[in-house]
Amino acid sequence: MRQSFDDISAQLKGRHRKSARLKWMSMGALGLAGLFLVFFFTDMLIKGLPAFQQAQVQVQVDYNEMAQDIPLAAVEEDVRPLVSRGYLRLIPGRMEDNPDLLGTTRMEWVLADGQVDQYLKGHHTNLSASEESVVDELAAEGRAELKFNTNFFTRGDSKMPELAGIASAAMGTVMTLLVTIAVAFPIGVMTAVYLEEFAPDNRFTQMIEININNLAAIPSILFGLLGLAIFINFFGVPRSSPLVGGLTLALMTLPVIIIATRTALRSVPDTIRHAAFGVGCSRWQVVRDHVLPVSMPGIMTGSIIGLAQAMGETAPLIIVGMVAFIPDVTATFTDAATVMPAQIFTWAGEPDRAFTEKTAGGILVLLTILIALNATAVVLRKKFERRW
């Protein structure tokens, strides 16, 4: 023996040590991915949770004659820069609707300016020293507080961060996804049924299948170019509308639904089809009455996952113009609208630092909805999936 027994033992120990090292390194890699996820969510929560609170101040509002024309006159001079301009603008309208207000003076909780809000949350602001001292006084008296931010969920976009909300973007997302599902689900399921049950096994069918796999891998921005050149320029669909956004997203979601439906159809065992043929059903009757009902849970799960993917898409919608500034919550298919990811994109580009927390808050809302959608899909799959 050229090597002594001890040499061989030492060599073996070294090899086993390397083996253990590989195990720990690969575990570390997985742990790294998990660590990133924790870091990411913690960061988003830290940045975004403050968005759900908005500063309000309790000041004396004097509904006098001058306030009907110059709303600034309704509040005292030292608190004037601290009250939100958006609130002040609404005063003349309220006095018109309710004439009893004229001449009264009340202590009210009013929305504070965005700078006050940022100051109370501990960020650097543009407030002057005197304004800061007024805020400190009010806070000490309990007249300046952070309250739950209902504006975030009920109002649309605004140039003033204290009034900015995601309601218009959420409505735009709902409308766009309605169009997407209405177009992509029928066409996707019909295509998959054709490819799986009816199509003959020739070159033409293979070409369709290759085509669908390619479509699934095309960068999303190219679908935006398609939407711009064909839907907007050729067909004349109104730009920035949920209609054109929904059509573009439908084309993107189509391959996902087709692939998921095909998998669901394939998982139905052939015995069911043969039994149906055996009692005399035609091919369409076999599909409609025996195969489709059984595979429906898988199809729904795939569609929900496709819908969740479509909800997070931004790039193609930016190209077709759905990044408009939408302050009102409208609900038509042909008016300009925006979607939640596009709203997040717009807010992220705002120079005002107060919008950073609004962006993170919007991200938290979007992530919550997506997690809920995916969890629904998983629960549906677990509950209704049949093991053959």
Next chain:
Amino acid sequence: MQTNQLILLFSGALLVLGLIAFFMGRAKAAKVRASGTAMYAQPDQYAWFAALATAGPAVAVGAIGAFALLLMGANIPTPYLLAASLVVAAGGMMVAMTQVRPDFHARKAIERTIRFILAGAAMISIFTTFGILISIISEAIRFFQMQSFWDFITGTTWNPGASFLAAAGRAEEGATAAQFGSVPLFAGTFMITLVAMLVAIPVGLMSAIYMSEFAPTKVRTVAKPMLEVLAGIPTVVYGFFAAITVAPLVVSVAGMVGLEASYSNALAPGIVMGIMIIPFISSLSDDVINAVPDSMRQGSLALGMTRAETIKDVVVPAALPGIISASLLAISRAMGETMIVVMAAGMRPNLTANPLEDMTTVTVRIVAALTGDQEFASAETLSAFALGLVLFVVTLTLNMVSVIMIRRFREKYRSNNL
């Protein structure tokens, strides 16, 4: 009347006609059957045939008319078109009524129609691909009529400059001519993709090795959904994270080692993009590593190799085509990624090898060219389509090579059914 109301009225009328046809057809078929004659189909099927024969031709006429309006600009007033469709519907109903007789195979007729509709739905995916190709190529051709193709591919200066003035016919003397050399843009894309791959491939591959070779089942059931969550986060969220958290982190870490980094450096979007791509690589690699037959592992262990040596010298080389295919797919995904780079990368075309500088990429320029306020026919806007065309060709090639590799891998291991 407005178009929307007209279309609503048309749909309503068609629905009513269809219902009338349905019930009339069913009544007639039931009457024939009640008189004792055997029919080739059920009364309900005759009813559906009648309804289809009413609605189908009407919708077809309407669609053809709409296409004629759009494509050839034929001036058919909408009310006349819809009225013609309704007349066709009524005609169809009468033809259907005459077909409700014992020797007519209604069920076969319906199923032939359904099969035709299904095949039509399948064609829509082909139309989509053609639509993408036509839209990108036609606008790109318009761009290449204005600019030289060779300069576009090999030029190293991207400066659209005053091209929109030239398109408006107000180019001044002495203004610099717009240059559209796309090399800096592709260099930026490749740099960010490279950083992303340096993050994603090691972490993704090692995670896949751990999950398929070492991990207990409990860890697998937790780790797989966790990676799917990584894949499900919208890219705009990743972009925000890259711009607000990662980029300042890179700048401060670079400052600690004495290097100067821009706030729009290429490392931040690269790292975040890599993290986004980890699930792609890990799940695809996991599948191919599991597909390697166990007999190979057991043979190698029986010869006295340790687990690490088995993985390194037997399993991974066997799974290599699949892993490379996964990497190619990931590269194609990274090159086409838009939101992360739009939010975190810079706007300045910069041909450099230093990832700490700010640079811009192809997708950022596409977005910038189409969301700016230039007129649509200017060279800058059309350059977006030219860039899109090159991007499409590159990602398509990567995808096809990846598919071919995975197919060959599957063929190789299909015969080993031990």
